Amino acid sequence: MSGQAPVLWSFRRCPYAIRARLALSAAGLAVELREVSLQAKPAELLAVSPKGTVPVLEGPASSGRPVWVIEESLEVMHWALGQSDPQDLLRRGEPELARRSDELVAINDGTFKGHLDRFKYASRYPGADATAHRQAALAVLHRWNAALAAGISAGAGGWLLGSRPCLADLALLPFVRQFRLADPAGFDNEPGLGPLQHWLERFLASEAFSAVMGQQLRWRSPRFLYHLALAAEWDEAEAAGVYLRSTRGQSLEQVGFIHASWAHQLAATYQRFYADAGAVRLLTIDPDRLTAPLKLEPVPPGGERFPHLYGPLPIGAVLAVERYPA
Numbered sequence: 001m002s003g004q005a006p007v008l009w010s011f012r013r014c015p016y017a018i019r020a021r022l023a024l025s026a027a028g029l030a031v032e033l034r035e036v037s038l039q040a041k042p043a044e045l046l047a048v049s050p051k052g053t054v055p056v057l058e059g060p061a062s063s064g065r066p067v068w069v070i071e072e073s074l075e076v077m078h079w080a081l082g083q084s085d086p087q088d089l090l091r092r093g094e095p096e097l098a099r100r101s102d103e104l105v106a107i108n109d110g111t112f113k114g115h116l117d118r119f120k121y122a123s124r125y126p127g128a129d130a131t132a133h134r135q136a137a138l139a140v141l142h143r144w145n146a147a148l149a150a151g152i153s154a155g156a157g158g159w160l161l162g163s164r165p166c167l168a169d170l171a172l173l174p175f176v177r178q179f180r181l182a183d184p185a186g187f188d189n190e191p192g193l194g195p196l197q198h199w200l201e202r203f204l205a206s207e208a209f210s211a212v213m214g215q216q217l218r219w220r221s222p223r224f225l226y227h228l229a230l231a232a233e234w235d236e237a238e239a240a241g242v243y244l245r246s247t248r249g250q251s252l253e254q255v256g257f258i259h260a261s262w263a264h265q266l267a268a269t270y271q272r273f274y275a276d277a278g279a280v281r282l283l284t285i286d287p288d289r290l291t292a293p294l295k296l297e298p299v300p301p302g303g304e305r306f307p308h309l310y311g312p313l314p315i316g317a318v319l320a321v322e323r324y325p326a
């Protein structure tokens with residue numbers, strides 16, 4: 001990809017990131033997509049956007065710094081469609097429709113998302129009544145459903161504001177999808193919700209949606225260290241609070257240090273030592289949280305330099321643990 005394309009920091013299933021990708025795709029704009037782990041946000045993302053949410057769109061760099069940064073999904077949508085809007089999603093010539101679209105988005109991002117979170121992530125909101133929040137979110141869905149139904153019966157419907165999609169459709173659909181993911185049977189069997197169910201189904205089956213939902217290889221920061229661990233050995237370490245293995249089949253005590261890799265060395269390390277190892281965990285390690293010395297040392301046969309940790313790996317230095325390969 002051209003070095004001039006903006007970078008989109010993204011998380012594949014985040015509804016805010018999905019809506020940003022939908023708008024960029026509708027605008028036909030190329031971006032360098034960087035899929036991140038929200039557990040191990042790269043320092044490079046936090047440097048341009050300290051608030052640490054995705055999506056973030058980062059303009060091309062000049063003298064090593066981005067020329068501009070957009071940190072809100074809606075602003076990314078407006079920026080993208082401001083460049084090019086072949087479907088007229090912004091309804092430029094129809095200010096009243098554009099105003100209604102903004103109203104729908106405001107309800108989605110405020111009331112609906114508030115209820116959705118308290119229902120979908122109930123454990124994060126102790127004291128909140130998840131059932132009541134589910135009902136309140138459903139009431140909002142029924143209002144959107146009524147708007148779709150009214151359009152359909154007037155003969156020009158199918159989308160929130162008429163017979164073709166507008167920004168509000170792209171902005172709301174990923175959140176309605178989230179409601180359905182949290183409660184598929186409840187959503188699918190809710191009486192009277194036919195137009196909305198159909199609106200979501202058509203979107204989920206669309207090329208526009210699948211184009212932005214392809215699997216993304218995670219972007220890995222060149223600042224972090226990576227270590228491959230056998231699942232059982234990692235489980236033991238988590239229980240003990242410290243990890244003491246060096247590499248497959250050898251302990252820190254035997255070798256004297258813990259093997260690690262930089263991001264660009266990871267795939268080869270896996271192929272060389274772990275490809276037949278079954279369940280492998282990839283640890284993302286923040287070098288600033290290490291307590292033992294880290295040395296860069298040449299490794300035979302080629303003499304490539306790898307990071308070696310001369311002491312235990314504290315669990316607190318491990319930012320994320322994932323299955324590897326994903």
Ligand SMILES: N[C@@H](CCC(=O)N[C@@H](CS)C(=O)NCC(=O)O)C(=O)O
Binds near residue numbers: 011014016053
């Ligand atoms: N208002 C922001 C919200 C973005 C947001 O909250 N994204 C979530 C992921 S879906 C996030 O990055 N959360 C940070 C975290 O989980 O640490 C926007 O519209 O872009």
